[in-house]
Amino acid sequence: DGGITQSPKYLFRKEGQNVTLSCEQNLNHDAMYWYRQDPGQGLRLIYYSQIVNDFQKGDIAEGYSVSREKKESFPLTVTSAQKNPTAFYLCASSFLEKLFFGSGTQLSVL
Amino acid sequence: GQQLNQSPQSMFIQEGEDVSMNCTSSSIFNTWLWYKQDPGEGPVLLIALYKAGELTSNGRLTAQFGITRKDSFLNISASIPSDVGIYFCAGQGTTDSWGKLQFGAGTQVVVTP
Numbered sequence A: 001d002g003g004i005t006q007s008p009k010y011l012f013r014k015e016g017q018n019v020t021l022s023c024e025q026n027l028n029h030d031a032m033y034w035y036r037q038d039p040g041q042g043l044r045l046i047y048y049s050q051i052v053n054d055f056q057k058g059d060i061a062e063g064y065s066v067s068r069e070k071k072e073s074f075p076l077t078v079t080s081a082q083k084n085p086t087a088f089y090l091c092a093s094s095f096l097e098k099l100f101f102g103s104g105t106q107l108s109v110l
Numbered sequence B: 001g002q003q004l005n006q007s008p009q010s011m012f013i014q015e016g017e018d019v020s021m022n023c024t025s026s027s028i029f030n031t032w033l034w035y036k037q038d039p040g041e042g043p044v045l046l047i048a049l050y051k052a053g054e055l056t057s058n059g060r061l062t063a064q065f066g067i068t069r070k071d072s073f074l075n076i077s078a079s080i081p082s083d084v085g086i087y088f089c090a091g092q093g094t095t096d097s098w099g100k101l102q103f104g105a106g107t108q109v110v111v112t113p
Helices: none
Strands: A004-007 A010-013 A019-025 A031-037 A043-051 A054-057 A064-066 A076-078 A087-095 A098-101 A105-109 B005-007 B010-014 B019-024 B029-037 B044-049 B055-058 B061-065 B071-076 B085-093 B107-112
Touching: A004 A087, A010 A019, A019 A031, A019 A087, A019 A105, A043 A064, A098 B044, B010 B019, B019 B085, B029 B061, B029 B071, B044 B055, B044 B061, B044 B071, B071 B085
Parallel strands: A010 A105, B010 B107
Antiparallel strands: A004 A019, A019 A076, A031 A043, A031 A087, A043 A054, A064 A076, A087 A098, A087 A105, B005 B019, B019 B071, B029 B044, B029 B085, B055 B061, B061 B071, B085 B107
16 A cells, blocks of 8 residues: 555653654655644644755754655654644655645654 | 635534535635545545636535635535544645645534434
């Protein structure tokens, strides 16, 4: 089955800790994205990558980092600099204008 | 980035009723997309619209791309319990790259028997 796999489904972060969210896709899409979703709000773009070894900041990149070493993978690290990390994180890939989403990771702070 | 204005914020409807929601923007869009999100899951694409005035259906769903290119609406006819979820509009502006969409805040739909 083709799709986008995010892991883990639930993640807990301690104070001062960096955590990494995994995103893998087998759709052969060039572009990948990370969005943050807070209750009652729309999706806000954190980072995106249109090609391997290249990525750009989105609207709320502070406190986050990414890498794109392989076409299939686009991991997101939530650093200790992100003071309000509790949210639902969505990874997506795109074909032309259409975004296809993973099932999300819920990150909470202990 | 700019968020779209999506309304209503939430709707409580009875099974069998029709549902209507819309999105507006201050800027022109090339593409409008409508997504549905179930609790704890990622959004799933329902309908994509590509030109002004376009009216597209997908089963009980109908969506239209506004003539001004600054708005879109989504209708759900004869709602059923599985229509529960959050519906998002998304648009691609004239200066946005492929896949870089702007999202509305969502419409929460609750269907009661």
